[in-house]
Amino acid sequence: MFVLEYKVKPKPYQVEAIEEAIRMTQFVRNKVLRYWMDNRGVGKAELFRYNTRLRKEFKFVEELNSHACQTAVERTLRAITRFYENCKKQVKGKKRCDPAPSHGARERAPREGYPQFKRNTRSVEYKVSGWKLSEDRKHIVFTDKKGIGHLRLIGSRDLNYYHPEQIKRVRILKRADGYYVQFCIKLDPRLTVSKPLTPSQKAVGIDVGLKYFLADSQGNIEPIPQFYRKAEKRLNRLNRQKSKKFRKGKPQSRNYRKARQRYARQHLRVSRQREEFVKRVALRIPPSPPFQRGVGGDLVAYEDLNVAGLVKNRHPPFAPLSKGGWGDDAGWALFRRWLDYFADKYGKIAIAVPPHNTSQNCSSCGEKVQKSLSTRTHICPHCGFVADRDTNAAINILKLGLSRVGRTRIHASGEIPSWLAGEILSANGDS
Structure with missing residues (x-):
């Protein structure tokens, strides 16, 4: 659709x-x-x-x-x-x-x-x-x-x-x-591809994190743009201007409605910036015509995160994931929907794997190495493997994806992506 x-x-x-x-x-x-x-x-x-x-x-x-x-x-x-x-x-x-x-x-x-x-x-x-x-x-x-x-x-x-x-x-x-x-x-997105893509014969695992928006198993990283953080000062100023014009228990003035519109337009601008960013990143993960030499491959494995639960948790050590941090500003759930869409459109496989211990386990020897969120480098005392925390997690995610791909049926994750659900209009289509 x-x-x-x-x-x-x-x-x-x-x-x-x-x-x-x-x-x-x-x-x-x-x-x-x-x-x-x-x-x-x-x-x-x-x-x-x-x-x-x-x-x-x-x-x-x-x-x-x-x-x-x-x-x-x-x-x-x-x-x-x-x-x-x-x-x-x-x-x-x-x-x-x-x-x-x-x-x-x-x-x-x-x-x-x-x-x-x-x-x-x-x-x-x-x-x-x-x-x-x-x-x-x-x-x-x-x-x-x-x-x-x-x-x-x-x-x-x-x-x-x-x-x-x-x-x-x-x-x-x-x-x-x-x-x-x-x-x-009503149109199959795969029919819009002008010519079949040459298989890249590669697979990649991606891990979303705090320091970077994502890191993949090949060592590539994508920084977090933090659109909300950059616009927060202006948003707060517009919100104060709106609040000053509010009259409790009385009909609101035209100036209040204008201030409210300015505040809403700024929020709309931030949401559009975030969506265009995640759309660009998701389009580059599975090799597609704009990015034939993209960082991704024929199989993309990612974490099946409960994003809504993560951003609601304001207690340590998950406070940076909440609105007070930048978890809500990253757009991880939106990124997952676009990744599912582009993978299906260009004939690739996107598979979601459980995120349990992907950051703690060593991708080289498999031993569990406990570390807090503030520890950004993985150092294994068992085999001596050293890597960035997110890169280590991405390799573990890729291994889990490869071990599960033989038992999947639809879109590798066994779930129908949200953009395919029914014939109801959604925000997941081209605009």
Whole structure:
């Protein structure tokens, strides 16, 4: 699945129409979620039938395209499914689901792990109806009764390369710097490669760390750019300016909204810098046309880290991994998603291995050598092997990957990468 994104500059009346459509999507989602909470055990069919009743009951909901209402129900279903999966897996930080309340019993308030009601939805999503492309594919017209109308697509990607039947979803997205239209195109990324690549006959293991963004088993390193750290001073200043204009218990002024927009745009800039960095690094790991002589190989092994758990732990020795350090600023989880994508696109294998003791074990003799996070050089007292801590870990990761590759089925890790999940728009496509 490809996601192509275009900037649009709607007129004031179109902005109101887009905001109204987004609010209707949020309204349908919250009403369907409320219905599920009041009638625990209802299935997918009942939720879609309730959506149909909503369209008959509320005239303003009927004005929104029926497929856009269905996507709002699908968002609720994904939240419910994720909640039950967390209950089954006993995910830390998620509560077990309570049984349905008996008749006449007081309903409990939603607890942690429950699907939450949305307050600030930022997108409305259409399927195959409610919109129409112009003949030159540079304009789009939304044909439902919300009155969004005609929008010009601003971007370098040409939609003429794709058949209209390949476009499965269209989303209008609101960001801090304006509005965007995204197209979800059903296309195998491997078909976009112009010619098959010559096998490099190499394998590489990579280790993400504190001193470097990553180090591989060949001794190459990539420094951490620390985009958030560099922008932190400006972010703090913009946040103070925003806070000074905030009026508690009163309608906010236009100056406050402007200050809030400046603060949000700076955060958006940092997130885009981080994504472009990890995209460039991930593209270079498996040899690809831009980097035929890249540092990677036909097999790439990396750590299967619980990044969300690492960055939440603020206690020693993991404090540097939290937001107070630079673990959250590195974008390790984002890097893994792009690495999976590029490896599959160019016919390579990416395999995730358990990270246990990869930094402690000696890659030469296999003996365990205890060391703290502050010790950046691996010195083995058993065999005398000396190497950088991260390079030693990368070699161990490569060994684990080679030992597991014969027992894998899909994408070497046995898991479908997040960018392949369904036909729902995600941030993992080309933009």
